[in-house]
Amino acid sequence: MNQISSHKRNGYNDGYKKGFNSGYKDGYSRGRLMGITQFTNVFEGTSIIVPTYNQLNYLKECIESILHYTDAPYELIIIDNASDDGTAEFLQSSQGLRFQINEENLGFAGAVNQGLMMARGTTLMILNNDSVVTTNWLSNLLGCLQSDSRFGIVGPVTNYISGDQLIHVSYQDIAEMQQFSKSYNQSNEHSWTVTERLTGFCMLFRRDDFNRLGFFDEGFEIGNCEDDDYGLRARLLGMQLVIAKDTFIHHYGSVSMKTLNSKFEQVYANNLTFYSSKWGDPHDMLSLKWQHNLNSGKKLRTIDLYPTCVIVRGANSKTYWVENGIRYPIQGASGIQPVRVSQVDLRCWPLGDSISAEDAIGRMKAVYFSSDSWEQEGRLIKLKNGSVYQYKEKRLHRFMNRLAVAAWHLDSYEPLLVNDDEVQKYEEEVPIISPPVIKADNI
Known part of the structure; x- marks a missing residue:
């Protein structure tokens, strides 16, 4: 009799756990969908x-x-x-x-x-x-x-x-x-x-x-x-x-x-x-003149500290070409590894028209391999002291360090070496930082 009761109890507990786990997974799935839509x-x-x-x-x-x-x-x-x-x-x-x-x-x-x-x-x-x-x-x-x-x-x-x-x-x-x-x-x-x-x-x-x-x-x-x-x-x-x-x-x-x-x-x-x-030394960046310009009322976003002319993706596999503050959906496979950014950052870039993978590759080559003047959107330059900058929106933005360059998959492109006197007319602008590491598939 005790053995039968034990079997019943074990069967009940097993059924309860299976039912709870099934209900929990279903509820979580529906809740996640509701969270996305709302x-x-x-x-x-x-x-x-x-x-x-x-x-x-x-x-x-x-x-x-x-x-x-x-x-x-x-x-x-x-x-x-x-x-x-x-x-x-x-x-x-x-x-x-x-x-x-x-x-x-x-x-x-x-x-x-x-x-x-x-x-x-x-x-x-x-x-x-x-x-x-x-x-x-x-x-x-x-x-x-x-x-x-x-x-x-x-x-x-x-x-x-x-x-x-x-x-x-x-x-x-x-x-x-x-x-x-x-x-x-x-x-x-x-x-x-x-x-x-x-x-x-x-x-x-x-x-x-x-x-x-x-x-x-x-x-x-x-x-x-x-x-x-x-x-x-x-x-x-x-x-x-x-x-x-x-x-x-x-x-x-x-x-x-x-x-x-x-x-x-x-x-x-x-x-x-x-x-x-x-x-590195972030206090150096915090003491520069560009910080004082924030008193003008402009509210910077993290994406303002990101580079231009890069390929990114959010929580899914969809990739985008980012240029001039716009993200352009890429149709097809470019073969270039995108940089993972969060959905919050991704949505900060207004959505532009779709471009083909071939067009995205062509734009990237034009930016990073052109022998023309360095004063073109997205061009990388390097000063004699080793600092790497990007020409973005007609301003120069210094990468926080080499890690930031690598984080945006730009370390394989050789910056143009520019003399210091060529950039004297540009004031130091907001830096370019590494994006936060995001591991979750839905963030």
């Missing part, structure tokens, strides 16, 4: 995106604090990076939140990008799973962000972080922390401080600015440095990073990264190497 439908509120990997108890505490202390309109999006501690089951049984359960760990940047793709809010919040939010936290941050169009990304102060967002606290437990924050979180515009760096444990920005800025760079392993990369890109577009020192939230600190144990140092070293090779 991509532009937003709501007046904040999408709070929480990437998570294991540490279920911290995640539960984070969610509970959001539910209890958030009085501004919001939606909650949890991205699980293949946790094996019951996080998936918890999310599947929860109400009132949206979630994505990954089959592998995509890292912080990959998870954040999934959340950004799913988000519907007019403002977007990235929040670590080991954070505990507090009274007035979101309304204070929103007040800061919305007070000045120059403010691009806003973050609070906390008890555990590197940099200027760290403050000294004396509370002993979470109950005392909430009492402390209740008196601390009093909105005060005189406490808003422009900074050169914001950490990614809590970052708030506008959807409109995300559409200019794009996704996080998935070239960083697991976690660390991708927030510095994102903040630097924001600054290159003229956005200001701001610490709202009138807003405190608790941060346990690096609980997911600490689980890497001995691997942490290697991951961090790899990410530092990737960051350094990508940017």
